[in-house]
Amino acid sequence: MATGSSQIEDFGQVSRTVGTIFRYLILAATLFGIVVLAALLVYVANDALQPATADPGWYLTFFLTLVAPTALVGWAVHRREPAAFTFGSFLVGLLVVSLMFSGGVGLLVVDVVPPLVGFSFAIAIAVPTAISVFLTRYSHRIGFTSRLSATAFVFYLSLFGLPGPIGSPIGVPQVVPSLARAIQSIPVIPVDWMMVGTVLGGIGGAVVGSYVAGVRDARTGLVAGGLAFAATLVSAVVGPFVGLNPVPSTVLTAVTVLPTATYAWRGAFTEERRPAGLGFAAVVVGGALVGAAATSTLGFAGPQSWVDWQFLTSAHSGSAENAGLYPAIGGSILLMATVAALSFPIGVGAAVYLEEYAPDNRLTRFVDVNISNLAGVPSVVYGLLGLGVFVTYLGQAAGTVIVGGATLALLILPIVIISSREAIRSVPSNMRQASYGMGATRWQTVKNVILPEAFPGILTGTILALGRAIGETAPLIMIAAPNVVFSLPTALESKVSAMPLQVYAWSSLFASEDFYTKAVPAGVVVLLAVLLAMNSIAIVLRNRFERTG
Amino acid sequence: MSNEPQSVSDSLQRNEFVVRKERLYGRLIAASAVLTILVTVGIILSLSGHALTFWREISPIAFFTGTNWSPVIGNSYGVLPLVSGTLIVTVCSALIALPVGLAAAIYLSEYASDRVRSLLKPSLEVLAGVPTVIYGYMALVYVTPLVDSVLPLSVPLVPSGLPLFPEFTLVVPSLRTFNAMSASIVVGIMIIPMVASISEDAMSAVPDELRQAGYGMGATKFDVATGVVVPASLSGIFSSFILALSRAIGETMAVTIAAGSRAQFLNPLNPASYLEGALPMTAAMVQLLTGDITGGGLAYRSLFAIGLVLFVITLVMNIISDFVAQRYREEY
Numbered sequence: 001m002a003t004g005s006s007q008i009e010d011f012g013q014v015s016r017t018v019g020t021i022f023r024y025l026i027l028a029a030t031l032f033g034i035v036v037l038a039a040l041l042v043y044v045a046n047d048a049l050q051p052a053t054a055d056p057g058w059y060l061t062f063f064l065t066l067v068a069p070t071a072l073v074g075w076a077v078h079r080r081e082p083a084a085f086t087f088g089s090f091l092v093g094l095l096v097v098s099l100m101f102s103g104g105v106g107l108l109v110v111d112v113v114p115p116l117v118g119f120s121f122a123i124a125i126a127v128p129t130a131i132s133v134f135l136t137r138y139s140h141r142i143g144f145t146s147r148l149s150a151t152a153f154v155f156y157l158s159l160f161g162l163p164g165p166i167g168s169p170i171g172v173p174q175v176v177p178s179l180a181r182a183i184q185s186i187p188v189i190p191v192d193w194m195m196v197g198t199v200l201g202g203i204g205g206a207v208v209g210s211y212v213a214g215v216r217d218a219r220t221g222l223v224a225g226g227l228a229f230a231a232t233l234v235s236a237v238v239g240p241f242v243g244l245n246p247v248p249s250t251v252l253t254a255v256t257v258l259p260t261a262t263y264a265w266r267g268a269f270t271e272e273r274r275p276a277g278l279g280f281a282a283v284v285v286g287g288a289l290v291g292a293a294a295t296s297t298l299g300f301a302g303p304q305s306w307v308d309w310q311f312l313t314s315a316h317s318g319s320a321e322n323a324g325l326y327p328a329i330g331g332s333i334l335l336m337a338t339v340a341a342l343s344f345p346i347g348v349g350a351a352v353y354l355e356e357y358a359p360d361n362r363l364t365r366f367v368d369v370n371i372s373n374l375a376g377v378p379s380v381v382y383g384l385l386g387l388g389v390f391v392t393y394l395g396q397a398a399g400t401v402i403v404g405g406a407t408l409a410l411l412i413l414p415i416v417i418i419s420s421r422e423a424i425r426s427v428p429s430n431m432r433q434a435s436y437g438m439g440a441t442r443w444q445t446v447k448n449v450i451l452p453e454a455f456p457g458i459l460t461g462t463i464l465a466l467g468r469a470i471g472e473t474a475p476l477i478m479i480a481a482p483n484v485v486f487s488l489p490t491a492l493e494s495k496v497s498a499m500p501l502q503v504y505a506w507s508s509l510f511a512s513e514d515f516y517t518k519a520v521p522a523g524v525v526v527l528l529a530v531l532l533a534m535n536s537i538a539i540v541l542r543n544r545f546e547r548t549g
Numbered sequence: 550m551s552n553e554p555q556s557v558s559d560s561l562q563r564n565e566f567v568v569r570k571e572r573l574y575g576r577l578i579a580a581s582a583v584l585t586i587l588v589t590v591g592i593i594l595s596l597s598g599h600a601l602t603f604w605r606e607i608s609p610i611a612f613f614t615g616t617n618w619s620p621v622i623g624n625s626y627g628v629l630p631l632v633s634g635t636l637i638v639t640v641c642s643a644l645i646a647l648p649v650g651l652a653a654a655i656y657l658s659e660y661a662s663d664r665v666r667s668l669l670k671p672s673l674e675v676l677a678g679v680p681t682v683i684y685g686y687m688a689l690v691y692v693t694p695l696v697d698s699v700l701p702l703s704v705p706l707v708p709s710g711l712p713l714f715p716e717f718t719l720v721v722p723s724l725r726t727f728n729a730m731s732a733s734i735v736v737g738i739m740i741i742p743m744v745a746s747i748s749e750d751a752m753s754a755v756p757d758e759l760r761q762a763g764y765g766m767g768a769t770k771f772d773v774a775t776g777v778v779v780p781a782s783l784s785g786i787f788s789s790f791i792l793a794l795s796r797a798i799g800e801t802m803a804v805t806i807a808a809g810s811r812a813q814f815l816n817p818l819n820p821a822s823y824l825e826g827a828l829p830m831t832a833a834m835v836q837l838l839t840g841d842i843t844g845g846g847l848a849y850r851s852l853f854a855i856g857l858v859l860f861v862i863t864l865v866m867n868i869i870s871d872f873v874a875q876r877y878r879e880e881y
Contacts, residue, residue, distance in 0.1 A: 443571050
């Protein structure tokens with residue numbers, strides 16, 4: 001404290017020097033880590049993208065076509081209508097992120113799931129889903145147990161046939177083929193792009209339709225969904241004229257064009273009316289396209305970046321120039337799908353139980369403490385858990401997609417639970433009371449009130465947790481995932497690599513100046529770009545959530 | 550459930566339906582909560598199962614006091630070199646992260662305006678979000694040469710030519726390619742947000758009346774920050790320190806890539822140790838698995854023994870941190 005116990009004779013002077021020095025010292029400390037990391041990332045990006053190798057004319061062209069118009073139009077729009085500026089920037093961001101997504105989906109469609117298999121399973125899931133929806137809607141006289149078993153039976157029949165995997169250990173021959181198998185054995189099958197287009201267009205049309213129906217009305221939604229479905233199929237026919245194969249162009253339409261177009265429609269032509277934002281987005285995208293066309297006609301070479309099409313689409317190689325990340329990217333995508341499928345339902349279920357159901361007893365408190373301790377267990381120990389339980393005890397093959405996915409799912413489970421609990425806790429309790437007051441049961445309250453309200457928060461937490469899982473290397477090493485994989489995993493039981501694992505392999509097992517300055521920085525940049533995309537989705541979701549909540 | 554029940558028997562049936570459904574869903578989600586306990590049990594069982602059979606062959610005394618670690622060639626399993634490696638990385642990263650994190654927490658909680666805080670806080674969190682394998686690569690390829698560019702260094706601490714004092718010069722030799730120093734620097738940077746955010750939470754929880762009372766007594770902002778807020782949130786700060794240390798102990802990829810691969814016993818009290826290559830416990834585990842070991846062999850089981858030690862250390866630290874935060878929290 002400033003004053004001691006001695007008697008104060010007058011107020012005297014208090015030096016401000018100490019305070020000022022302290023203030024700038026702690027500001028410097030706050031910035032220290034950020035600045036160091038930023039400097040290191042600049043080094044990495046410089047090695048990976050090689051900006052100095054580009055022609056000055058290349059920069060000049062892009063400055064004239066992209067940077068200057070973007071800055072001018074952006075400034076003008078922002079000054080007159082800040083909301084339109086935000087909308088325009090979101091639209092561009094959505095375009096970029098959805099392009100990355102269509103790359104991922106394209107990889108799955110082309111190299112992981114054969115179109116016929118994907119098509120047959122899509123139908124084999126769609127048919128029983130439709131039946132069970134019908135059962136739920138139109139028959140209240142069937143008891144719960146019988147309805148549940150009927151639904152389960154229809155799904156089983158459709159996916160596995162009779163007697164299916166239950167019969168095979170005791171040698172009962174397959175009597176009724178599964179719907180999926182039956183479709184696969186039809187002698188006349190449609191062309192690849194038709195099957196891919198039907199599945200992706202169906203999903204895209206359903207999503208677009210329900211979104212539009214939410215904004216406008218059911219009829220407009222139906223029309224929009226039909227249009228989206230048709231657009232996906234038509235794009236396969238139009239694609240070859242602009243130099244795209246039919247299958248990639250359906251993927252591009254369904255994953256990139258549909259969401260971007262729907263968002264643009266909503267922002268520009270509904271009540272919100274912000275066509276200025278649409279104009280801003282058009283200037284950015286158009287500028288980039290014009291710049292690319294201009295540099296190629298004028299012959300200005302771009303930077304000799306190591307992150308190029310060859311790096312993204314080829315496998316590991318002994319020389320750093322030819323090494324690529326493709327199998328690792330595919331592995332990471334499949335791992336993340338497995339992790340999300342496992343950790344999301346379990347994590348949300350546990351969170352709902354702890355927040356809404358659990359009695360306040362010792363067991364609940366123990367579960368509580370246990371979860372927070374699990375969050376602090378080092379990731380390498382989770383790897384040992386996967387090795388000990390899944391590989392040694394359950395006898396799974398080491399280093400497969402399912403083992404890796406399950407291990408990473410356990411790793412992020414505490415994070416998913418903790419963030420979901422926070423989201424559920426933030427649902428105002430008067431909404432709960434209102435639901436109970438209307439005579440709803442506990443589960444109905446959870447399903448109809450709490451989960452829809454808390455969903456954006458839960459989703460944000462899960463995406464952030466997935467971001468943690470996608471960067472983890474140590475657990476994958478522990479479950480003996482191979483350092484070098486040359487092909488994409490095609491089943492849950494195939495060996496898998498992942499982006500961070502490949503980066504580790506290059507920087508330790510293939511340690512050489514060449515790999516250090518070419519392949520590794522390129523891999524780091526790709527990994528960071530994926531992380532950035534995931535985190536920006538999470539942040540956008542959170543901001544929306546906070547604004548409405 | 551929108552349709553009205555039509556008759557008494559119908560409504561009874563619907564009742565049965567609802568009750569069974571409620572029970573089923575309640576049990577399903579209770580099962581997912583119980584699964585988290587099973588995870589802990591699974592960790593303990595899978596670690597201790599192999600570890601115990603390992604300690605049956607290598608006595609725990611030899612394991613915990615041996616100073617030689619060469620599992621594949623020498624068949625000697627002394628864990629002390631690995632523990633010393635972990636200790637060195639932890640101490641060195643703590644020297645960076647604890648003061649910097651604490652200072653950042655004071656700045657964010659006491660000095661920063663709302664706007665600045667809303668910018669700086671997420672930027673700090675980014676430090677913890679970057680995958681650790683990237684930190685390891687950056688330590689090896691950028692930090693080591695960067696630090697090495699000012700080395701070797703000799704700084705005369707006592708100016709030469711003084712009559713009474715002996716000459717004393719601080720000599721720092723060049724770094725090795727793999728060294729504990731660079732690994733610790735990046736580990737220190739990645740645990741800054743842990744210290745900063747938990748400490749800041751504790752400082753923000755200090756009620757404003759205390760600050761106002763300080764100002765009322767004529768204290769400056771500096772006096773209030775260091776004399777009122779920090780002491781009042783000491784338990785939170787301490788608990789954040791322990792959590793950060795536990796995180797540094799469990800950190801794997803950065804030390805695996807950058808710290809080295811040769812197990813040697815290093816004295817943490819000797820400053821020269823920090824420039825040597827070190828093999829922390831986590832890095833030794835990765836090394837064991839990437840090397841040629843046979844499943845079920847002694848080297849394979851030693852993996853689980855180290856894992857168990859690591860798990861117990863981090864668990865104890867997490868519990869202490871929890872205990873400190875609960876027990877010594879000042880209630881306002």
